[in-house]
Amino acid sequence: MTTAVADRAHGDEQHGHHGPAKGLTRWLFTTNHKDIGTLYLVFSLIMFFVGGSMALVVRSELFTPGLQFVHPEFFNQMTTMHALVMIFGAVMPAFVGLANWMIPMMIGAPDMALPRMNNWSFWILPVAFSILLSTLFMPGGAPAGGWTMYPPLVLQTGDAFPFLIFSVHLMGLSSIMGAINVIVTILNMRTENMSLLKMPMFVWTWLITAYLLIAVMPVLAGAVTMLLTDQFFGTSFFLAAGGGDPVMFQHIFWFFGHPEVYIMILPAFGIVSEIIPTFARKPLFGHDSMVYAASSIAFLSFIVWAHHMFTVGMPLTGQLFFMFATMLIAVPTGVKVFNWAATMWRGSMTFETPMLFSLAFLFLFTIGGFSGLMLAIVPADIQYHDSYFVVAHFHYVLVPGAIFGIMAAVYYWLPKWTGTMYNETLGKWHFWLSTIFVNVTFFPMHFLGLAGMPRRIPDYATQFADFNSVASVGAIGFGLSQLLFAWVILQCVRRNGDAATNEVWDNPKGLEWTVPSPAPYHTFDEPPQVSSQAAFS
């Protein structure tokens, strides 16, 4: 545990620093990690509401059997765009925003190692999403073949196709540049005495995530480049008629796609590993084993991709390998879950909003993990494949998993960012409404899937009506609850609340709590001194 910190950074004025530039140029040309973190977080919140609105179109259509509000073609566009926007526009940028804000402060660095590239990585994103969202207004509409972009279906996309490919390339480029920055910063900018194994878990999980990003985002880019050349330049990578293999696209896509799942969950593991010790008032149980577990999960994520495609056919040995490799992930994941539980054991726990979200994460992500284990079993998966059970599974992983992790982080660090405590009562309302509605939305989908309802359909047989109505009510409730989240953040940003202390919480560990609240524009003039004894979370 920490650690004496001798040098506290002071306000800008005391060191004669220049503050931020004024007006729009501050945000356009900024190289400051806190500004860029804020840009990422604001962008991801906007995308969260855009993607959420698309989900509500889907759930409204599915409220009752029959076609009510939208044409089936538009329904397919909504499911596809919802996924692309939420994955690449909301969840990933939110984690990059948190990394930008927190990693330099947690390792005692003055900024990210490559600040100008940092500015580029952010500003590519609004361009990418403007291009992607503009396809909604094109002849033929937006992409509608699913976020997985399987050929030959995706090649039937209208005018939107090249825009989809270009925007995916841009998103990949942004992610790769962001990941390079994270790796370079962590490896080269740590303060004295902070060895790798003493880094906070959030920093560790982000380092591993960045390695995953470097390895797999180019694979996605390669796959969509080949789609582009198949469509426009006469190649036949994936066209059976020309000697290509559409199943090869699935292999390449999921070689990216499965590590992508961990890209979206590992930073949340890091966040929870920061929050639980603070509110249990105990050091994180098994810090080093958490590092090894996260590394093992990352390694295993590269050798399980074909569990997404058991039904396309593969040799029995292939099925067995991917089934057992997938099940193996439960071991390091279990290590993490038990370590979090052991951290809380006999802790002096309190239940502020970040802790509540972390606990919900623990329980509900585990539900998603267990349904993942069910899906890993080949004969069972052949039944569950392409059903609502899969939709339930990955939404449990991504909503009360990744998104609750992000929300926990926002509540935990918002007072440090803004210098103002959020409204705890409203925070708890937001938590309880979100937790209730997320279960009302996604739990019935398990039953729908087990009863045989296929995914990605705008209409369904009447026996699925009741659970669909329940899920739709839950989705609307969950969506409306998020307005409360935006309100709480807005109040904090407007400094409408109690002033936050430097430590914010009760004796939290880590360098970020040694700087004033709000964190000054430039932190750590001098590298902070830390003791050589112990880890930081």
Add this chain to the structure above:
Amino acid sequence: MDDGHDRRQRIRRTALLCGVVALFFYLGFILLGVIRS
């Protein structure tokens, strides 16, 4: 502690290495596609 110059060199080297790895995966998988089709 390294001095500033050494640190900048290390930062450049690490960033370059990451970029090369990313390019390797991008071109490598396209090459795989070429070989398999």
